[in-house]
Amino acid sequence: MRVLLIGSGGREHALAVGLSADPSVDFLAAAPGNPGIAQVAELHEVKVTDPAAVAALAVELSADLVVVGPEAPLVAGVADAVRAKGIACFGPSAAAARLEGSKTFAKEVMTAAGVPTARSFACSDMEAVRAALTELGAPYVVKNDGLAAGKGVVVTDDLDEALIHAEACGTVVIEEYLSGPEVSLFVVTDGTAAAPLMPAQDFKRLADGDEGPNTGGMGAYAPLDWAPADLTERVLRETVEPTLAEMRKRGTPFAGLLYVGLALTPDGPKVIEFNARFGDPETQVVLELLDTPLAGLLNAAATGTLAEHGPLRWKDGSAITIVVASHNYPGVPRTGDVIEGAERPGVIHAGTARNTDGALVSAGGRVLSVTAAGADLPAARAAAYALVEGVKLDGAQYRTDIALRAVEGRITL
Numbered sequence: 001m002r003v004l005l006i007g008s009g010g011r012e013h014a015l016a017v018g019l020s021a022d023p024s025v026d027f028l029a030a031a032p033g034n035p036g037i038a039q040v041a042e043l044h045e046v047k048v049t050d051p052a053a054v055a056a057l058a059v060e061l062s063a064d065l066v067v068v069g070p071e072a073p074l075v076a077g078v079a080d081a082v083r084a085k086g087i088a089c090f091g092p093s094a095a096a097a098r099l100e101g102s103k104t105f106a107k108e109v110m111t112a113a114g115v116p117t118a119r120s121f122a123c124s125d126m127e128a129v130r131a132a133l134t135e136l137g138a139p140y141v142v143k144n145d146g147l148a149a150g151k152g153v154v155v156t157d158d159l160d161e162a163l164i165h166a167e168a169c170g171t172v173v174i175e176e177y178l179s180g181p182e183v184s185l186f187v188v189t190d191g192t193a194a195a196p197l198m199p200a201q202d203f204k205r206l207a208d209g210d211e212g213p214n215t216g217g218m219g220a221y222a223p224l225d226w227a228p229a230d231l232t233e234r235v236l237r238e239t240v241e242p243t244l245a246e247m248r249k250r251g252t253p254f255a256g257l258l259y260v261g262l263a264l265t266p267d268g269p270k271v272i273e274f275n276a277r278f279g280d281p282e283t284q285v286v287l288e289l290l291d292t293p294l295a296g297l298l299n300a301a302a303t304g305t306l307a308e309h310g311p312l313r314w315k316d317g318s319a320i321t322i323v324v325a326s327h328n329y330p331g332v333p334r335t336g337d338v339i340e341g342a343e344r345p346g347v348i349h350a351g352t353a354r355n356t357d358g359a360l361v362s363a364g365g366r367v368l369s370v371t372a373a374g375a376d377l378p379a380a381r382a383a384a385y386a387l388v389e390g391v392k393l394d395g396a397q398y399r400t401d402i403a404l405r406a407v408e409g410r411i412t413l
Contacts, residue, residue, distance in 0.1 A: 001295055002027040004058050005041065006048050006078065007069030008034045010323075010350035010369050011280035015069060016041050017348075018287045018294035025295045029061050035360055036342075036349025036368070048073045051081030058087050065090065065299050068256075071147055074276050075101040079256070088302040092276050095252040099243075100259075100276040103145045103173040109250075110271060113242035117271040120175040129166040132174035133159065143273075145171040153214055178263035178270050181411055183227060184220075184282045185260045187240050188297060191253035193306035194240050195297065196232045198222050198289060198314060200282040201406075206330065208401045215330045216366055219402035220282040221320040221377065222289060226411045227264070235260060235269055243274070255301060264413055284321040284348055284371045291315050318380040321371040322388050322402050326351065327395025329365035337362045340392040346371050347391065367393060377407050 001024045005016055013036045020028050020040040031054070033043040046057050049072050058066050066082045068074055068091035077094035091097075098105045104122040109115075121132035122145070133140050140162035144152030154165040155177065166172045186197040200222035206212035228234070239260060247254040259275035287294065291313040300309040326333040339352065339360045348371055351364020370387040374380030381403050388398060405411050 001025050001299065002062055002064045003029070003295055004061055004063040004066045005030040005033075005037075005069065006046075006054060006066065006073055008032050008037070008048075009070065009280060010348045010366065011278050011283045012069040013037050013348045013350065014284045014287050014371075015067060015278065015294070018290070019067070022293040022295035024293060027061075029063070031057060034349045035352050035354055036347070039343075048078070049076040051077045054078045055081040055085050055087075058082050059085055063087055065295065065302060067091070067298055069277060071097070071100050071275065071277050074256075075147060088299060090256055090298040090302040092254050092256040093252060096247055096254040096256075097276040099247075099254065099274045101147060103143050103273070104171070106274045107173060109243060109246050113246040115239045115242055115271055116268060118175040118178050120173050122171070122173050123166070124171045126163070126167060129163065129172065129174060133162055136174060136176045139177040141175040141177050142166050142169070143173045143175065144169040145173060155214070178265050178272060180264040180266065181226075181413065182272065183224060183231070183262045183264060183269070184279055185232065185235055185262060186278060186282070186286060187236070187258045187260065188301050188306065189240075189244060189255060189258055190301045190304045190306040191244065191248065191255040194236060194244065194258075195301075195306060195309065195312060196236060196240070197286050197312070199224050199227060199231060200285050202279065202282050203399060203402060206325075206397065206399075208399050213330050215325070217279070217281045218323045218325070218399045219321055219369075220285050221318065221380070221403040221406065222282070222285045223318060224406070225377070226406060226409075226413070228413070231264075231269065235262065238269070239271055255304070280350070280366075281321045281323055281369050284369055285319040288319040288321075288371050288373050289315050289317070315373070317373050317375050318377040319371060319373040320377070320380045320384040320403050321348070321369045322384050322398055323366050323369045324388060324391055324393060325366050325397045326362045326364070326393070327397070329397060333362070333365040334395060335362050335364065337394045339367065341390040342368055344387070344390065346387050362393060367396070377403055381407060
């Protein structure tokens with residue numbers, strides 16, 4: 001199978017590692033990729049949000065399968081353009097990708113499908129924003145309606161901060177706060193059949209103890225031994241299947257990766273958000289533990305044959321990923337700092353590049369992540385932190401408490 005992977009972040013590097021390990025893959029290309037992805041794939045330049053350009057590249061490379069990593073190309077219609085060329089594509093259509101591209105649309109679908117989620121108000125002016133914040137009270141949850149690279153959400157007790165974020169975004173969704181541990185569940189689907197992956201937990205705040213600003217994610221781990229045994233089955237029944245049915249009813253079936261962000265509230269699991277692609281950094285730990293060949297699974301979803309695919313197989317043990325971010329992230333990051341120790345197994349590249357001297361340098365906010373597995377969570381955690389200590393980056397930021405509460409048994413439902 002000849003596979004073309006679209007994207008250049010940590011999620012895409014993790015996908016590239018998984019795809020390259022699939023025995024059915026005899027050619028793997030990535031566009032535009034990054035220095036880490038270059039270790040396992042042939043790199044090509046392309047503007048990822050240009051559907052015609054991506055489709056043309058897929059034709060040029062005689063790709064059998066295109067895997068679209070990021071959300072922006074999906075919302076732009078890249079999957080539609082690739083499929084129009086007769087090439088299988090893992091990723092939803094532009095119409096279906098609105099589940100991530102518009103928080104308002106996602107809420108409309110959830111309401112129609114009867115999905116458990118937070119009360120919310122869609123607001124396009126500040127008068128409506130003030131009324132919604134007053135109605136729902138603190139903690140205030142304000143979400144940019146559109147794509148915001150994982151940083152469009154503010155959760156705060158400070159009314160002024162909530163108002164400032166809403167004004168900066170324009171159209172927003174104001175939601176009631178959902179209490180309880182958060183869980184990410186990835187579901188591979190062809191629009192009808194659904195194959196859930198292993199639930200994971202990520203860490204959105206920059207600093208230890210869930211302090212500091214919201215980020216795109218500073219680490220993750222799996223499995224979640226503290227989660228209810230029936231969690232995945234319940235979410236499939238109450239959320240995933242009704243949502244897929246509603247999307248089919250609307251004439252825009254969702255095929256690809258449905259990311260379900262959940263809060264395990266006292267009233268049961270409720271949806272915080274949907275995404276239309278793998279989440280970063282949870283992808284790193286989930287794929288580290290997946291024993292089923294990845295390309296075959298994604299191809300089954302892309303070709304409508306997922307019901308014929310066998311059950312997923314998982315490795316024993318646990319996995320942890322720790323994100324290493326650049327100086328000043330999540331503000332305007334400092335770039336161009338030389339990175340050492342980042343070419344070892346388990347180091348996943350995200351915002352990296354080569355300078356004119358060929359040295360590996362930082363080129364974004366979340367620069368890289370390290371992923372390690374172990375017989376149990378404490379062993380995986382020890383291995384991951386030993387790995388991160390070998391990475392040298394001036395001004396680096398990373399959390400020292402990824403999965404610590406789970407290891408210490410301090411997560412309660």
